[in-house]
Amino acid sequence: MDFKTTNEQDLLANNIIKFARNELNEGIEQRDANSEFNRREWHKCAEIGICGLTFPEEYGGGNADLSTTVNCIRALSYGCQDTGLVLALITQICCGLQLHLFGKDNQKEKYLPPIISGEKIAAQAISESDAGSDVGSMRTTAIPHPNGYRLNGTKMYITNGPIADIVLVIAKTGQSQMAFRNLSCFIVTKETSGFSSETNLEKMGLRTMQNSGLIFENCDIPAEQIVGNEGQGMFIFNEMIEWERILMAACYLGVMQRIYETTVNYAKTRNQFGKPIGQFQAVSSKIADMRIKIELGKLIIDKAAWQKDQKIRSTVESSIAKVFLSESLKKICADALQIHGAYGYMKEAGIERDVRNSFAATISSGASEIQRNIIAKLSNL
Amino acid sequence: MNTSEEVRQFILSELINGTGSVDIDDETELIESGIIDSLGIMKLLTFIETKFAAKIDESELMPENFHSIDAIRALLNRLNNN
Numbered sequence: 001m002d003f004k005t006t007n008e009q010d011l012l013a014n015n016i017i018k019f020a021r022n023e024l025n026e027g028i029e030q031r032d033a034n035s036e037f038n039r040r041e042w043h044k045c046a047e048i049g050i051c052g053l054t055f056p057e058e059y060g061g062g063n064a065d066l067s068t069t070v071n072c073i074r075a076l077s078y079g080c081q082d083t084g085l086v087l088a089l090i091t092q093i094c095c096g097l098q099l100h101l102f103g104k105d106n107q108k109e110k111y112l113p114p115i116i117s118g119e120k121i122a123a124q125a126i127s128e129s130d131a132g133s134d135v136g137s138m139r140t141t142a143i144p145h146p147n148g149y150r151l152n153g154t155k156m157y158i159t160n161g162p163i164a165d166i167v168l169v170i171a172k173t174g175q176s177q178m179a180f181r182n183l184s185c186f187i188v189t190k191e192t193s194g195f196s197s198e199t200n201l202e203k204m205g206l207r208t209m210q211n212s213g214l215i216f217e218n219c220d221i222p223a224e225q226i227v228g229n230e231g232q233g234m235f236i237f238n239e240m241i242e243w244e245r246i247l248m249a250a251c252y253l254g255v256m257q258r259i260y261e262t263t264v265n266y267a268k269t270r271n272q273f274g275k276p277i278g279q280f281q282a283v284s285s286k287i288a289d290m291r292i293k294i295e296l297g298k299l300i301i302d303k304a305a306w307q308k309d310q311k312i313r314s315t316v317e318s319s320i321a322k323v324f325l326s327e328s329l330k331k332i333c334a335d336a337l338q339i340h341g342a343y344g345y346m347k348e349a350g351i352e353r354d355v356r357n358s359f360a361a362t363i364s365s366g367a368s369e370i371q372r373n374i375i376a377k378l379s380n381l
Numbered sequence: 382m383n384t385s386e387e388v389r390q391f392i393l394s395e396l397i398n399g400t401g402s403v404d405i406d407d408e409t410e411l412i413e414s415g416i417i418d419s420l421g422i423m424k425l426l427t428f429i430e431t432k433f434a435a436k437i438d439e440s441e442l443m444p445e446n447f448h449s450i451d452a453i454r455a456l457l458n459r460l461n462n463n
Binding site for chain 1: 395412413415417418419420421422423424426427430436439440442443444445448
């Protein structure tokens with residue numbers, strides 16, 4: 001078993017860290033305060049290939065495996081203090097992946113290049129006001145209509161919603177009592193008649209990431225806009241969600257590493273009672289716990305990514321990665337703020353932003369409670 | 382034990398255990414009856430891929446291929462032939 005990354009992976013990660021530190025952090029305080037998405041930075045990330053890391057070169061992608069992609073996302077969130085931007089990019093990648101894995105050739109040719117280049121922004125519309133973790137309760141319907149489907153319904157809390165050019169919508173297409181059989185995935189572009197997005201929702205954290213409701217009102221979708229086949233929506237969702245959970249966990253790991261290093265540095269240089277506070281066991285134990293979480297988190301992410309690269313199903317491991325890394329992120333952010341004391345509580349330190357951001361981690365892409373349900377259900381109880 | 386029987390035993394022991402005695406023949410509707418739900422399918426896929434060393438392509442991930450033991454057996458036959 002080899003835990004070492006390759007020289008190419010290390011070089012790529014180091015370049016991304018340098019890029020992120022130099023290009024993505026300026027003005028983050030203001031953008032966070034204003035809930036502002038910065039297209040300039042989005043395009044910079046796209047230009048260096050972040051959106052296309054895992055896609056074939058023929059569409060403009062980097063042809064990287066998931067292990068390399070995970071390493072890059074981790075490097076990006078380590079160097080970039082705008083975690084909302086990183087998560088918006090992950091949504092872009094996951095939308096592209098659904099098209100890459102399940103889309104028809106003409107859909108890939110049409111939609112993958114602008115997603116990879118960042119020219120078009122993509123969103124994934126699944127959640128509704130009464131259908132969050134319980135995807136099967138969704139009410140959005142796609143009823144057969146001449147030449148395609150007529151889409152009606154309202155989606156909620158959609159990442160990239162207010163700025164999306166392309167939306168992958170999961171909707172009910174059948175009358176079966178079992179939603180699992182009913183769901184299908186459609187490509188909707190922002191020009192489609194009957195489609196509209198609501199204004200950006202004000203959030204506690206991740207304020208640079210844009211979220212909104214999306215409305216589909218008698219939205220006529222040509223049959224060729226269905227991704228995969230009718231009734232394949234839950235399979236597409238299940239596959240995408242494994243990738244999303246691994247990539248989000250990688251994002252959290254990068255943030256954790258950044259906060260850990262900031263905190264170690266502070267604990268070494270902040271003196272109280274005649275010595276650095278890191279010399280006090282109450283502080284050093286917290287830092288040791290941070291390190292434990294980072295090391296273990298890295299192992300489960302690497303395993304889950306390796307499984308996907310080997311075409312091995314990673315349902316349990318991706319859920320373990322999601323629940324462990326998201327809960328670890330919250331704990332590390334809270335402990336970092338505590339160790340920084342009054343300074344940590346000030347906006348100037350930047351830690352309070354990471355604390356606010358961290359609360360979304362255990363909620364989005366399947367709350368921790370749902371991850372544990374999945375792990376339990378697949379544990380032969 | 383043949384393929385159908387192995388799949389049947391898995392379904393009985395892992396997907397509907399504790400829910401009383403249920404008869405499942407090769408044509409029993411597994412999805413509409415609720416025997417396979419959205420999490421159950423992940424469990425079934427993991428079983429199929431591990432037990433039969435099968436690599437199921439994304440294009441084969443459709444309800445039609447998992448709605449009965451017959452359908453699952455047909456899928457496995459197709460994968461073997463390919």
